[in-house]
Amino acid sequence: MFDLYYRQQGIQGNPPVVLLHGLFGSLENLGAVAKVLAEDFSVYSVDLRNHGRSPHHEMMNYELMANDVIRFMDSLNLTEAVLLGHSMGGKVAMEVALQAPDRVSGLIVADIAPVRYPPHHHQVFAGLQGLALSAITSRAQADKELAAYINEASVRSFLLKNLVKTSASGFQWRMNLSAIAKHYEHIMAGQSSESSYDKPVLFIKGGSSDYILPRHQDAILSLFPAAGVKIIQNAGHWLHAEKPALFNRIVSQFLRSILIAQ
The missing domain is CATH 3.40.50.1820 (Alpha/Beta hydrolase fold, catalytic domain)
Known part of the structure; x- marks a missing residue:
């Protein structure tokens, strides 16, 4: 179900x-x-x-x-x-x-x-998919790297609400980024x-x-x-x-x- x-x-x-x-x-x-x-x-x-x-x-x-x-x-x-x-x-x-x-x-x-x-979210997908989550140690680091693709701090803040900590030094996406990107044309x-x-x-x-x-x-x-x-x-x-x-x-x-x- x-x-x-x-x-x-x-x-x-x-x-x-x-x-x-x-x-x-x-x-x-x-x-x-x-x-x-x-x-x-x-x-x-x-x-x-x-x-x-x-x-x-x-x-x-x-x-x-x-x-x-x-x-x-x-x-x-x-x-x-x-x-x-x-x-x-x-x-x-x-x-x-x-x-x-x-x-x-x-x-x-x-x-x-x-x-x-x-389609108009190309930079968003490029930025999100470009983040090496295994190497991210903080939200501040993720925000800094995402800024190379997205200028607006408010947009970055919104997107990074999807970033959740999995361990002392690990992060993952709460959303299913790969499926969203794959089916973006349907969206x-x-x-x-x-x-x-x-x-x-x-x-x-x-x-x-x-x-x-x-x-x-x-x-x-x-x-x-x-x-x-x-x-x-x-x-x-x-x-x-x-x-x-x-x-x-x-x-x-x-x-x-x-x-x-x-």
Whole structure:
């Protein structure tokens, strides 16, 4: 059985919300919104396959990751839930909604569209795969070596959260870096379906991000005809971390609107 690692917050029995993180991330990435939502909802923060503390598998694509989430919901007897996903997690959430619309009562997609994106993590993979883990003695050393490939200290810090100590002088990746790199083209893929998901959907875009663009509108509406969009100005792709109060308020308002409609 492929059991995803998860953390539950809030009162069980309240309406369930499942949170799905992005590429190279883990459930901790959406911790701020999870804490806020736990006041009114039963919140399940999930590590997707090959990420965080969830199992590793040599195969990785959106159909498989969506099936993982559906099996996770089955294991907890969650017949239906709202899904909130950021970036890659948003694509997983969209895939679940398209595969099993009866299991998804609403959908929140943070700064991603159901389209294929051009590969753009080459330097990230080069830096991560270039680290000789057997020779790394500290996170500071790893950060210094990674800086030759990645200028932004915040990005390096995010990536190095995946680096875990195994002994007094050893490190390893918590994520399955080889599988992620091998199936990177699948991760960049878009969503498709012969039928649409007609329930409430909210896309939240970072105003300074180029992950959701006007040219993506047709693809979004063809799959999610009831979709609306909110833009968080002066925020980039990591909008939930850059503008947490506003992001959390938008999410909470949307969830309340779903409950009122029901």
